[in-house]
Amino acid sequence: MNKNIHNLRIVTATPEIKVANCQHNAAKIIELMEKAEAEQAHLLILPELCITGSTCGDLFFYPTLQNSAKEALNKLVEASKNKNVAIVAGLPTSNIYTNNNYEVHNTIVVFKQGQILGFVPKPFVCSSPLVCNSGFKTFAMQSIPWEGEEIPFTANQNFTINGWELNIYCKTSKCSIDLSAAWAADNLTIIVNPSAGPALAGSTKRRQQAAKELSAKYQCVYVEANAGWGESTTDYVFSGHNIIVNKGEILQESQPFGNGWAMADVIFNHTVISPPKQSDSLTDGTSSVINQHPFICQCQDPEEVLNIQAVGLASRLKHTGLSAVIGISGGLDSCLALLVTVRAYEFLGKPVSDIHAITMPCFGTTERTKTNAHRLCKALGIHCREIDIHASVTRHLKDINHPEGLYDIVFENSQARMRTYVLMDVANQVSGLVVGTGSLSELALGWATYNGDHMSMYAVNSGVPKTLVRHLVEYVARTHASDELKKVLESILATKVSPELLPTHNGETTQITEDVVGPYELHDFFIFCHVQMYYRPTNIFALARSAFAEKYTAEEVRHWLKTFYRRFFSQQFKRNCLPDGPQVVNVSLSPRSGGVDMPSDACMDSWLAEL
Numbered sequence: 203m204n205k206n207i208h209n210l211r212i213v214t215a216t217p218e219i220k221v222a223n224c225q226h227n228a229a230k231i232i233e234l235m236e237k238a239e240a241e242q243a244h245l246l247i248l249p250e251l252c253i254t255g256s257t258c259g260d261l262f263f264y265p266t267l268q269n270s271a272k273e274a275l276n277k278l279v280e281a282s283k284n285k286n287v288a289i290v291a292g293l294p295t296s297n298i299y300t301n302n303n304y305e306v307h308n309t310i311v312v313f314k315q316g317q318i319l320g321f322v323p324k325p326f327v328c329s330s331p332l333v334c335n336s337g338f339k340t341f342a343m344q345s346i347p348w349e350g351e352e353i354p355f356t357a358n359q360n361f362t363i364n365g366w367e368l369n370i371y372c373k374t375s376k377c378s379i380d381l382s383a384a385w386a387a388d389n390l391t392i393i394v395n396p397s398a399g400p401a402l403a404g405s406t407k408r409r410q411q412a413a414k415e416l417s418a419k420y421q422c423v424y425v426e427a428n429a430g431w432g433e434s435t436t437d438y439v440f441s442g443h444n445i446i447v448n449k450g451e452i453l454q455e456s457q458p459f460g461n462g463w464a465m466a467d468v469i470f471n472h473t474v475i476s477p478p479k480q481s482d483s484l485t486d487g488t489s490s491v492i493n494q495h496p497f498i499c500q501c502q503d504p505e506e507v508l509n510i511q512a513v514g515l516a517s518r519l520k521h522t523g524l525s526a527v528i529g530i531s532g533g534l535d536s537c538l539a540l541l542v543t544v545r546a547y548e549f550l551g552k553p554v555s556d557i558h559a560i561t562m563p564c565f566g567t568t569e570r571t572k573t574n575a576h577r578l579c580k581a582l583g584i585h586c587r588e589i590d591i592h593a594s595v596t597r598h599l600k601d602i603n604h605p606e607g608l609y610d611i612v613f614e615n616s617q618a619r620m621r622t623y624v625l626m627d628v629a630n631q632v633s634g635l636v637v638g639t640g641s642l643s644e645l646a647l648g649w650a651t652y653n654g655d656h657m658s659m660y661a662v663n664s665g666v667p668k669t670l671v672r673h674l675v676e677y678v679a680r681t682h683a684s685d686e687l688k689k690v691l692e693s694i695l696a697t698k699v700s701p702e703l704l705p706t707h708n709g710e711t712t713q714i715t716e717d718v719v720g721p722y723e724l725h726d727f728f729i730f731c732h733v734q735m736y737y738r739p740t741n742i743f744a745l746a747r748s749a750f751a752e753k754y755t756a757e758e759v760r761h762w763l764k765t766f767y768r769r770f771f772s773q774q775f776k777r778n779c780l781p782d783g784p785q786v787v788n789v790s791l792s793p794r795s796g797g798v799d800m801p802s803d804a805c806m807d808s809w810l811a812e813l
Contacts, residue, residue, distance in 0.1 A: 216462025418450030532571030648773020
């Protein structure tokens with residue numbers, strides 16, 4: 203075949219879906235099919251499991267959803283009869299096709315002009331699109347019955363589209379297969395990867411880099427389609443970042459959180475592009491110097507992180523039809539949460555004046571933080587409602603016979619729980635959703651009142667470490683703020699982190715968080731090394747000593763590392779019942795979807811003994 207005479211117009215697109223609503227999703231896919239046909243495209247690539255949504259979890263195992271997906275696919279195939287474009291889409295297929303009573307397959311389907319050309323099951327048997335069993339599943343060439351026909355059902359299939367050979371890249375978000383083990387490079391022209399990769403800090407650049415490397419390595423065209431708007435945002439957010447690459451050169455890509463549409467004309471050529479090199483989050487990419495702030499290193503694009511948070515919240519608000527209710531303390535975490543909420547409202551095209559911001563002063567509230575809470579809301583065009591909880595907390599402490607003047611954990615936590623109590627009730631009043639403000643670092647250390655600030659209806663900061671919280675607020679102050687907003691953000695950034703739960707002294711707080719739990723920059727470093735890298739305590743200690751040699755002594759590092767282990771192990775019970783919130787960096791503390799999975803009763807002795 204002379205490939206020079208076969209040009210190919212490729213479209214990769216992300217439909218706006220509703221999770222588990224196959225008929226709605228089919229209608230949206232048909233709209234994309236018609237648009238691609240109008241553009242005279244030869245090939246339309248859609249994300250995996252786009253017919254059902256990739257975030258259905260255990261619903262994939264229900265015959266009701268499987269049958270609905272089958273009906274929707276038949277509708278799509280029928281709609282393709284009068285079209286020249288070939289379509290690659292995805293759906294779950296079950297034992298009704300494979301005669302196996304225990305498997306549900308994440309399956310890619312290729313169809314054109316009213317005919318299904320083949321089903322391509324992922325080579326891993328999946329319990330959900332993001333969690334895979336460890337066993338590799340091979341598929342001998344076989345077929346399955348479909349509407350009176352036998353359709354090929356195997357991982358190794360070639361499809362010919364306008365003279366080009368097409369192969370499906372059998373890859374999941376967590377597991378990948380080396381292409382060299384599956385196909386010979388001489389026979390590859392197009393690699394198609396229908397995917398559902400979550401958006402994390404740096405994922406856009408990593409996807410671009412991986413696509414260029416793979417396309418250059420195999421001297422082929424690589425096309426990836428990703429899930430986007432409408433997927434569940436329980437723990438992940440999906441950006442609809444789609445990409446078309448030819449021999450290491452990006453031809454077209456859709457902007458993350460945009461319309462999910464990318465189109466390019468591919469012409470076979472012999473250009474060889476050298477693959478780019480990767481860098482390590484623990485180094486600066488140019489030397490062996492250990493980076494003190496690995497999470498900030500991962501987050502090279504603050505806009506990407508803010509959009510992940512905002513789109514997650516916007517999706518939840520759109521799905522529920524509720525408004526946002528948020529507690530504003532005048533501190534750093536609630537500041538970021540409010541900035542993200544404003545951005546979510548902008549995504550939805552709703553006025554930010556509809557946001558319900560509430561500040562709740564009590565015994566430890568300083569004039570500085572209270573003033574900053576009001577100034578922040580005013581600068582953003584939001585009314586700040588003040589609800590003083592002094593009387594409520596005092597009455598509650600009296601009701602439980604708590605001694606007056608005893609400033610213990612009961613005294614502190616009663617205030618945190620009262621604030622959550624108020625926010626939840628106001629949310630009921632205004633048909634609202636309580637936006638959580640606590641950070642990933644606080645969750646790792648258990649620095650949250652159980653069923654107090656620990657709880658919300660959607661926790662936008664739960665995937666953001668404290669050092670990254672500060673980095674993002676600094677970024678907004680530097681690039682997106684009016685003069686007044688910049689002033690109040692700088693004041694918040696200059697305020698020492700404190701829960702402000704103990705009585706003030708001469709108007710100043712007597713409670714500094716980092717004096718109690720340790721410096722957050724150290725703890726974020728520990729979190730990265732322990733949770734993401736699985737490093738031993740001695741290795742973490744050595745790395746931290748090297749990274750922070752000019753800031754902390756060896757004994758200080760050892761002391762705070764012991765504090766980290768004690769708190770991390772003992773506070774798992776709080777993380778096991780976290781509210782929904784988007785993962786942002788490569789570390790997740792959620793008990794769902796591949797986050798930290800450890801028992802609440804795990805013993806820390808071996809880790810402490812090594813130190």
